Amino acid sequence: MSKFMNLARKFNCFYFNGDLQHCRPFLVCGKQVGVMQARVVEAACRYPDVFQMDSSGMISMHPSLTTYEERSARINHVLSQWKEERLFVTLKGWRNECYEVRTGFADPPLLKMDRSAACLFGVRQYGVEINGYTRHPQLGMSLWLQRRALSKPTWPGKWDNMVAGGLSVGHSVLDTALKEAEEEASIPAYLLANLRSAGSVSFYFESERGLFPNTEFVYDLELPPDFVPHNSDGEVDIFELVPVNQVMERIFTPEYKTTSCPTTLDFLIRHGFINSDNEPRLPELVELLHIPLHYLYSQSSSQSPISPK
Amino acid sequence: MSKFMNLARKFNCFYFNGDLQHCRPFLVCGKQVGVMQARVVEAACRYPDVFQMDSSGMISMHPSLTTYEERSARINHVLSQWKEERLFVTLKGWRNECYEVRTGFADPPLLKMDRSAACLFGVRQYGVEINGYTRHPQLGMSLWLQRRALSKPTWPGKWDNMVAGGLSVGHSVLDTALKEAEEEASIPAYLLANLRSAGSVSFYFESERGLFPNTEFVYDLELPPDFVPHNSDGEVDIFELVPVNQVMERIFTPEYKTTSCPTTLDFLIRHGFINSDNEPRLPELVELLHIPLHYLYSQSSSQSPISPK
Known part of the structure; x- marks a missing residue:
């Protein structure tokens, strides 16, 4: 494995x-x-x-x-x-x-x-996550990661994608992305014009807190090499620009928020850094980033998918 | 729906x-x-x-x-x-x-x-598909589509992604992509250097021929606006450069190969053309492009996923 x-x-x-x-x-x-x-x-x-x-x-x-x-x-x-x-x-x-x-x-x-x-x-929870990346002249392709503030109620002090936020009542997907990008990372509007929708990930996590059938709407945001995000709502400890090959090590450490890994992996796959050469089980991995959360609760759909059992 | x-x-x-x-x-x-x-x-x-x-x-x-x-x-x-x-x-x-x-x-x-x-x-079948695209000065973002030759044993005369091929015995994923790109569309080596792995799609189709639990390894290839693919193995009728908004109409016609739609939809989602604004059920759609084919046959895995029924 x-x-x-x-x-x-x-x-x-x-x-x-x-x-x-x-x-x-x-x-x-x-x-x-x-x-x-x-x-x-x-x-x-x-x-x-x-x-x-x-x-x-x-x-x-x-x-x-x-x-x-x-x-x-x-x-x-x-x-x-x-x-x-x-x-x-x-x-x-x-x-x-x-x-x-x-x-x-x-x-x-x-x-x-x-x-x-x-x-x-x-119940299914929805969020928005933004992969902030830059093609750095010295570091190469790099991702901006945030370390979550120690005061956060969940996953304090853990590494996370540049911007992340839950989709709460009254906010659309894109609005949430723009709002969180401004609050969490102070991304100015002229840079947010480059924000690109890139799909979603779905996974089913469990912790001592309960059950997490989560879907994250995924956005990519290319940033100029000289831009540095800074936090304005107290939810982020620091931001760090991490070359992709180091990201591919850091996601395995206990210091990385487990439930943020699907979005990071999806980015690494869509941009070719994880591929059939370095991950022979690529199709199985991709399927596990998009499990059928919307078809698991059979009572909610008239046509149920075939059973895996 | x-x-x-x-x-x-x-x-x-x-x-x-x-x-x-x-x-x-x-x-x-x-x-x-x-x-x-x-x-x-x-x-x-x-x-x-x-x-x-x-x-x-x-x-x-x-x-x-x-x-x-x-x-x-x-x-x-x-x-x-x-x-x-x-x-x-x-x-x-x-x-x-x-x-x-x-x-x-x-x-x-x-x-x-x-x-x-x-x-x-x-049994699960694997293939390789290449989205050939160009940022055309007049047409905007456009995809190269092929019309399959009338002599093909499956889906003759239907519209298809620029390059597609089954993964047969003795060939690696990348080798198949490069071989098919050369045979089907005569893409020269200097352009194939831009080929990017972009993940995979998994879906489960049925026709009068039988059952198709298919996985396609997906590649993107950006081409210069003045490059025109041409066929060299007799398997393609014509190539046509189609603006993305027209592709988003053509995939619904019976003239488009049904089993090529997942790769096309995946491209349109990854590049932001289909997003939460024009497809409110985006997460459900994304899940259906990556159904858990490798977990449906429970006798093949010691740990079965939870049943949707």
């Missing part, structure tokens, strides 16, 4: 090793939007007017909650109680920033919940 | 609508390498010294065939008989060019079979 493939299994640890047998499908309006681990199911069953378990073991938002507003308010109430009770470690990182819950990215939102709670329900 | 998503369901028709219930796993050396449709199982059962069906309905190459050479020779004998009997339409296109059968792309080959027969056993 190559180092790249090992890494892909690490950020897809729930896809490969997830204990799905002890998880329950989570449904809203009859459509599956996530899965809940046993410890979350147990807590949810204390609120029979918010969560309903049917005879087959599926957990639904109570059908009497018929609007986006009602569902969002009731789940926020439950989450606030869990936060006070210190029931789940992830809620210590309460964000006061909400994520939408939807059956697919382009479907209407069914409810919103605090970003820190999404991993308790295994 | 957007036009792009409809197209992705078309070239993934077996992934979404495949009648897997009536297929049998196909194993070599105890590892699953494909699936066989009922009509193929029936024909295979006439050769009990080559194919063995176990009590659970799985078909294996007979365990007495212990080497690559033995297995390849015996399956070639069977296929030659089927070809003479005109049992399967795909064997009319016999290629005298063999594909390797492996559990994963980097695993040792277990046997080889004529390219035209791979779809009878649902």
